Structure formats: C-alpha cells, structure tokens
Amino acid sequence: MSDSKVSANETIKARSHFLRGTIEEGINDPLTGAIAEDDTQLTKFHGFYQQDDRDLRNERKSQKLEPLYSFMLRARVPGGVCTPEQWLIIDEIAQHLTRGNIRLTTRQTFQFHGILKRHLKVVIQKLHQRLLDSIAACGDVNRNVMCNPNPVESQVHQKVYEFAKSLSEHFMPQSRAYAEIFLDEEPLNKPDVEPLYGPxxxxxxxxxxxxxxxxxxxxxxxxxxxxxxxxxxxxxxxxxxxxxxxxxxxxxxxxxxxxxxxxxxxxxxxxxxxxxxxxxxxxxxxxxxxxxxxxxxxxxxxxxxxxxxxxxxxxxxxxxxxxxxxxxxxxxxDRFGWQQGYDGRWHLTCYLPNGRIADTEQGQLMTGLREIAKIHQGDLRMTANQNIVVANVHEQDKAKIEQLASQYGLIREDLTWLRKLSIACVALPTCGLAMAESERYIPQLITKVDALLANHGLANQPIVMRMTGCPNGCARPFAAEIGFVGKGPGHYNLYLGASPVGTRLNKLYRENIDEQQILTELDGLFARYAKERENEEAFGDYVVRAGIIAPVYQGSEFHA
CATH class of the missing domain: 3.30.413.10 (Sulfite Reductase Hemoprotein, domain 1)
Known part of the structure; x- marks a missing residue:
C-alpha cells in the first residue's frame, strides 16, 4: 500500500499490527487523560472514542489544564437483546465508572459516557464477565447488527434475531488485540489473520x-x-x-x-x-x-x-x-405499552427520552429498570428508536412489572406521538463533531412544536421528527418527515418530506435558521396541512403532494 494514495486512516490501520498500535502504552500512561492521536482511530475498532467536555474547554484552558478527557464506550449487542443479569452489570458500571447514566443508541445498543482512561479496562472486563463486549461497535468494520424487536410475533422475532446474531459473529474481527490489551490474555504463538477484512x-x-x-x-x-x-x-x-x-x-x-x-x-x-x-x-x-x-x-x-x-x-x-x-x-x-405475543407472554415497550436512562425529576428511569431487572425472568430489548422493551413477561409477573414501571416513570400517558417518534443524537457537550445542541435541546423544541400542532387541530398527529448536531446523521435525520441538522450554535437546517415509513428521503427546506424561524416556518406549514391534507395523509407525504418540497428517492436528487 502506497501511503500517498490512501487516507491517513488507512496508513494508521496498516501500521497498527492488527489494531494494537500503542494503545496499551497509552492507557497505562498516568501523565495525561488522553491517548496518542493515531490510537484514537484504532480504539474505535475496540468500541470506544476519546472525547472531552466541550462545556469546560475554555475554563480548563484558562487554568492551563489539558481538556477534561474521557471516553465513550459502545457495546456490541446484536439485535439489542440482553438478559436481566447483563442489564444489572450495565447499570453497575454506569453508576460507578461513568457520568452516572446509560445512553441507548439508534443501533439497538447502549453506550457509556465519561469513562476515565484508568477505568477503561475495568469497564471492558466487567462487561466480559457477563458475556458482553465492545468489539467492532465502532470503526471501519461491520457495526452492531439490528433486527426488528417484534414483541408480538415472537416466533418470527427469534428467527430474525438468530440471523442478526449470526451475521454479527460472522463479520466480527479476528484480531486478538482486544483480548490481549483489555482482558489481559496471553498472545498466541501465531500471527493474527483477518480472513474477511484483511490487514x-x-x-x-x-x-x-x-x-x-x-x-x-x-x-x-x-x-x-x-x-x-x-x-x-x-x-x-x-x-x-x-x-x-x-x-x-x-x-x-x-x-x-x-x-x-x-x-x-x-x-x-x-x-x-x-x-x-x-x-x-x-x-x-x-x-x-x-x-x-x-x-x-x-x-x-x-x-x-x-x-x-x-x-x-x-x-x-x-x-x-x-x-x-x-x-x-x-x-x-415502536409499539408502546403492553403487547401480548403468540405464546401468551407479555411485552412492555417503555419510552426513554432520546435513549437517555437516568434518574431525573421527570422519572427515575435508571432505578426503575434496575428494579425490574432484579425480578424479571425474560429479556430486555433495545430498539432502534432509543426505547426499551421489557420482553417475555409471564402472566403472573405482569402486575409487578407494571407497578414498578409506573412507579418509576417508565409508563407515561402524557406523551404525544411527536415526542414518542422523535430521536436525537448526543451532540454537545461530548461529541467532537457537534455544531449545535441535539439531545439537550429537542425536548423543549418538541413542546413548542406540539403547541403549534394543537393550535391547528393537529394534536397528537404522528409525525417523525429527528435532530442531529451535525450532518453525519447518527439519528437518521434525512429519513425524517421533519429533520433538523445543526449548522452552528442555535441554528439548524430544516429538512422536509421524508416518507413516514422510511421509503423516501427529505430535502433541504430552510438553511441555518434559529428557533423562532423554525417555529414560524412550521406554524405556516401546519396551517396549510390542517386545511389541505387528504384523509389520513401523513405530513411528509402532504408537503410532497402539495409541491412544497420535491420528492427524493435517490441520493442524486438530494441536492438537485
């Protein structure tokens, strides 16, 4: 491979000795909370990113301190299915070795934020004890394989889950770097080989x-x-x-x-x-x-x-x-509330605000899931919409699960469909790519957009609305009926027109607008939608039919 003809990442991978680099030396260096720059590309293959708290950058700089480095670690959980025992170790790690909460992603897995460098091996080893890992959760590899949580047709779900799991195993990297660096396993007396990936x-x-x-x-x-x-x-x-x-x-x-x-x-x-x-x-x-x-x-x-x-x-x-x-x-x-499967078992889908599991004034979600996991005999399934299913509940256990879910705020009757269908990326303060807020801002924006909908007789209208802090698209904003993508602090590009079922992309409608402009634009659109929509016509379909935005089915049409 000629270094002059490939990106810098390709050179880093080629010289990494199958993803080892100098990661081990870096995590053992007590003089800094960071690792070497090249190694920050390699650690992604092991499931974690180096980050720093952007809210504190200027303060720490003024104090002549290095940025407050920490790490985000994401797990590999094919199909989003884990056992109650696994959930309890996830919860324990979150309480004691992270920022104190759990974040469900848009790819049916969980991630931790705020892990200090000296705790990385501890976290990975604790996950390993419960047969969990973070191998290939990030990086230039096959990522976490998703499948339909399907809490009703459980027989079909089991088959697609096994298929998803088999794909995840088939495409998992074979390098022993993860085992040697983080699990303290001895090197084997033979070279690493990546039969599918190559070096x-x-x-x-x-x-x-x-x-x-x-x-x-x-x-x-x-x-x-x-x-x-x-x-x-x-x-x-x-x-x-x-x-x-x-x-x-x-x-x-x-x-x-x-x-x-x-x-x-x-x-x-x-x-x-x-x-x-x-x-x-x-x-x-x-x-x-x-x-x-x-x-x-x-x-x-x-x-x-x-x-x-x-x-x-x-x-x-x-x-x-x-x-x-x-x-x-x-x-x-997702299908919220209780659903009964073909085998008589029950499945409870709980809304989690943008996947964040924490104890707040709005609900003790983290405590609630911990208490449920202590008594639950089935499994837990993370969804691609950042929610969780307490699955395979026996009839005799249903009342106790419901009591705990209600007590801790995991069952709510006050949620509109706009809120239940929304997803958002983490963005600030930890994501280095974020140009604007996302997870911390979208809840209040939803409240204001819900008020607009109600003013036009559209209360509780199902609309898929998504937000990201940058255009990398982690929360799939370009497949939302209303999509917001951060352009700068407090400013977003507004996209309209995706299909409500995910078969058409949206398109740029307004560029680099602030909250007041967003609300003004949506107010006018909702007024027209209320008057002109056809029976049961979705908002995304309406703005295309009405000629407000051109339909986008091919990537080549996105900028046309």
Whole structure:
C-alpha cells in the first residue's frame, strides 16, 4: 500500500499490527487523560472514542489544564437483546465508572459516557464477565447488527434475531488485540489473520439491519445492507435484499449525500450469508480508500452502477436474485405499552427520552429498570428508536412489572406521538463533531412544536421528527418527515418530506435558521396541512403532494 494514495486512516490501520498500535502504552500512561492521536482511530475498532467536555474547554484552558478527557464506550449487542443479569452489570458500571447514566443508541445498543482512561479496562472486563463486549461497535468494520424487536410475533422475532446474531459473529474481527490489551490474555504463538477484512479492514463503517414488514422500526433502507423478511403463513420464506443506504453528508459538499438502499431482489434464507459476504467483500475491495467522505457503500454502488454492482454480487455469491416480493410498510415507530405475543407472554415497550436512562425529576428511569431487572425472568430489548422493551413477561409477573414501571416513570400517558417518534443524537457537550445542541435541546423544541400542532387541530398527529448536531446523521435525520441538522450554535437546517415509513428521503427546506424561524416556518406549514391534507395523509407525504418540497428517492436528487 502506497501511503500517498490512501487516507491517513488507512496508513494508521496498516501500521497498527492488527489494531494494537500503542494503545496499551497509552492507557497505562498516568501523565495525561488522553491517548496518542493515531490510537484514537484504532480504539474505535475496540468500541470506544476519546472525547472531552466541550462545556469546560475554555475554563480548563484558562487554568492551563489539558481538556477534561474521557471516553465513550459502545457495546456490541446484536439485535439489542440482553438478559436481566447483563442489564444489572450495565447499570453497575454506569453508576460507578461513568457520568452516572446509560445512553441507548439508534443501533439497538447502549453506550457509556465519561469513562476515565484508568477505568477503561475495568469497564471492558466487567462487561466480559457477563458475556458482553465492545468489539467492532465502532470503526471501519461491520457495526452492531439490528433486527426488528417484534414483541408480538415472537416466533418470527427469534428467527430474525438468530440471523442478526449470526451475521454479527460472522463479520466480527479476528484480531486478538482486544483480548490481549483489555482482558489481559496471553498472545498466541501465531500471527493474527483477518480472513474477511484483511490487514486494513473496510474503507468505512458498514451497517446491517433485518426488518420484518409491515414494521420498518429499524429503518432498514438507511443501512449499507438490509434484509427484509418475507413471511408466508407465519414463516420466513426468504428476504428482499437492499444495499447502499447511509445517512452521512458534509455541509456544503454536494458530492456527499444521504441515500436509501436499492432493493436488489429476493433470496432464500440459506442464501443470505453468501449474499452478505459478497456485498461485504465488494465494498472491501472497491470502496474508496483515498477520500473517507466518499468511502461508504452508497458511493461504491453509485460509482459502479447498480446493475453492475448487482451482477458482481451474484458472481461473488453464486446466487441469482429472484424478483423482489412486494412489501407494504405501515409504521416506523415502536409499539408502546403492553403487547401480548403468540405464546401468551407479555411485552412492555417503555419510552426513554432520546435513549437517555437516568434518574431525573421527570422519572427515575435508571432505578426503575434496575428494579425490574432484579425480578424479571425474560429479556430486555433495545430498539432502534432509543426505547426499551421489557420482553417475555409471564402472566403472573405482569402486575409487578407494571407497578414498578409506573412507579418509576417508565409508563407515561402524557406523551404525544411527536415526542414518542422523535430521536436525537448526543451532540454537545461530548461529541467532537457537534455544531449545535441535539439531545439537550429537542425536548423543549418538541413542546413548542406540539403547541403549534394543537393550535391547528393537529394534536397528537404522528409525525417523525429527528435532530442531529451535525450532518453525519447518527439519528437518521434525512429519513425524517421533519429533520433538523445543526449548522452552528442555535441554528439548524430544516429538512422536509421524508416518507413516514422510511421509503423516501427529505430535502433541504430552510438553511441555518434559529428557533423562532423554525417555529414560524412550521406554524405556516401546519396551517396549510390542517386545511389541505387528504384523509389520513401523513405530513411528509402532504408537503410532497402539495409541491412544497420535491420528492427524493435517490441520493442524486438530494441536492438537485
């Protein structure tokens, strides 16, 4: 590999000795709370990012102190399913070794913020004791594999969960760096080999999701690779395969854009792993390793051409796609409250504000989930909408679970659909990429937007609204009916027009506006929507039909 022809990250990976770098030396250095700059790229492959508290930067600088460095660690939890015993160790770590709370992500897992460098190994070892890890939760690898939580059709959910889990295991890096550095395991007397990844892994991150229609609660088309389960008589007979989704863009760079995955065709269940591996290998070998902003699979497909890409997938896998099966989508949100499964067991979906699990004046959510985990005999499932399902509750345990959930604020009757359908990224103060607030701001904005809706007779209208502090798209804002993307402190780009079920992107409507401008724009739009909408027409569909915004189905249309 010629260093002059690849990005700096490629050189770091190639010289890292299979993701080791000087991480071990760095975490043992007591003179700083940070690690070496190159190592900050490698630690992502082990599941954690170096961050600092941006709220305190200027104060610490004035005191001639280095930034208050800490680490965000994200776990690998395929399908978002964990046991009560695992939840209790997650809770214990959060209480004693982090900022004191837990954050559920938009990829069905959890992350901790505020871990000091000296505590990293302790956290990872405690997770390991409960069969949890953070391998490949970040970095240029296959990330946490998502699947439909499906708390009603549990039989189908179990099958897609096992499929998601098998994909996660199949694409997990084989380097022993994680075990040696963080678990103190002895090196083996043989060199590391990465049979699927090779020594430089992927050009960029790679995301997989499995959906079960009619619920698109994993936003399957926003993933690099999506499997859409096709059911017949309650059994999975195969999958439609979608490829090329991805949210990230760069402000002002029209060569970058969000994209929804294209459906390539239908395959049988036994062909799925071969198809996944073929797409993975094509991206490994053809993805852009010079320009990281152009390195996701979506750009590889657009550069190659969809038909050529599809032919390459068939060639590599030995599988020919059958015509895709027609699919109907009805919702993207979670099914809150109690649902009963086919086997008689109950499932309670609880709303968590933007995935943050903490004890606050609004509710003791962290204590409540801890108390539930102490007595729960089923499992817990994190959703792609940053909520949690207390799943597989026996009839005789239902009343006690409900009593605890109500006592600690996990069951609420005062939530509007706008709030329940919203998601937001962390942004400030810990994310180094954030240009504006997101998680800390969106709750109050929702209150004001709900008031506008009520003024126009639209109270409790289901609208998917999302916010991110930058255009990297962690909360999938470009797939929201109303999307906000941070442009600067207190200023956002406003996007409109995505499909309520995730099959169409939104488009820029107003640029770099503040809260008052946001509310003024939405007030006028809601007034028109209330008067002109068709029966049961979603807001995102209305603004397209009314010509307020042009429809966007292809990434190339996003900036047009």
């Amino acid at each position: 430089t892994y992927l050009p960029r991150k790679f995301k997989i999701a499995v959906a079960v229609p009619p619920h698109n609660d994993v936003d399957v088309f926003t993933n690099d690779l999506g499997f859409i389960a096709i059911l017949q008589d309650g059994e999975i007979v195969g999958y439609n395969v979608a490829a090329g989704g991805g949210m990230g863009t760069t402000h002002g760079d029209t060569k970058t854009y969000p994209r929804l995955g294209d459906v390539l065709g239908f395959i049988r269940p036994e062909q799925a792993q071969a198809i996944a591996e073929a797409i993975f290998i094509i991206q490994r070998d053809n993805g852009d390793r010079e320009n990281r902003k152009h390195a996701r699979l979506k750009y590889t497909i657009d550069d190659m051409g969809l038909e050529k890409f599809k032919a390459e997938v068939e060639k590599h896998s030995g599988v020919s796609f059958a015509p895709a099966v027609e699919v109907t989508w009805t919702t993207r949100g």
